[in-house]
Amino acid sequence: MRNNSATDMEYKDYYKILNVARDATQDQIKQAYRKAARKCHPDVSKDAHAEAKFKEIGEAYEVLKDPEKRAAYDKFGAHWQEGQHFDPPPNWDAGFEFKGSGAYENDPGGFSDFFESLFGHAQAGGRQQAHAFRMKGEDHHAKIVIPLADAFRGARQTITLSRPSVDGDGRVSTSPHTLHVLIPKGIIEGQRVRLEGQGLPGYGGSPPGDLYLEIAFQEDRLFHAEKRDIHLTLPVTPWEAALGASLTVPTLDGQVQLKIPPGSQGGKKLRLKGKGLCSANHQGDQIVTLQIVAPEPTTDEQRRLYRAMAEQMPFNPRAGLER
């Protein structure tokens, strides 16, 4: 989440953000914006910062597509660096008419402090000055990454999102908003939790929108989830696989004993019922895949044992490869 602090404002290089030259034509700017918007759109991009990037290019386009705003912005010259500390010089906008000039079409969530200090506040509702009407607030979509154990048991999560709020004049400002949320037991990757009324504020006394939290899982050292099933690769010795064994196996529910049947091969899958991600009506299992690991012989005695096996158990594992 971006930290918007008025005392620490950074210069934004809108040309760099859209990846266009400072003397680009309006058509080139439009094409660059459309290309970047497709690439960075939060529904398309997997980049964790896609949402912020998408906002940034929207903001850059808002300025550069408008010849008057672009001319005013260009007055700062080309020597500024992206991210450099910035204070607009007094009366820098003399001769330009755009402050408070109404709605900005791209972004209901407010632009950066840099933008707002130059061009004024975006109006709440963006498009069509919607604050004059009664209109439900927009829904907000966010992704949260949780450990598998939280999905297995259910959990409490505290999350902080940057959320725009609207003041009496319809001005939008962004502030961090902390929420305490119950993560339901048995939620799986890609599913969402809808928090009613926790989205963007409404206009004209209408209710706020909703917040949708999409669940993603943290990488786990041992387990990975496929839908409701939890997969684990279990290394076993050749004799455990051949003779059968009762082994201690980790699950999201703690350690359990798993019986390996005699004559098991590598790749064999064993199912621990109910040890996956279970919801009220759907069961998930843990799937254990055996991986046979042969010890490296380090003494003469151990090499003798392998040779004895070779002599007493003639076996061609590559029979299936013959053509």
Added chain:
Amino acid sequence: MTQQHVYIQGTILNEETRCSLADLCALCGVSTEIINEMIDEGIITPEGPSIREWCFTAVAIKRVQTTMRLQRDLRINLPGCALALDLLEELEELRHLSRRR
């Protein structure tokens, strides 16, 4: 000192979720005409024998919401959205598979 927080319990949108046409319209802020156009385009498919008994899954809710955003932000028309959604779904599966390699 421990602070007591109020934890919000949301509505889970999972494979058990079913909503009516009216619910879907309210959730996504769209009219029934728009939903009908999306059904015609194959973006979503209702379950149930008649309009009165139509119900929609959590996946349908998400597809309608994503379609609205793609139309608004990228000016993609409905057939384009249908194609983008299918490709995005396939891409998601492939990304999931490649993570396991």
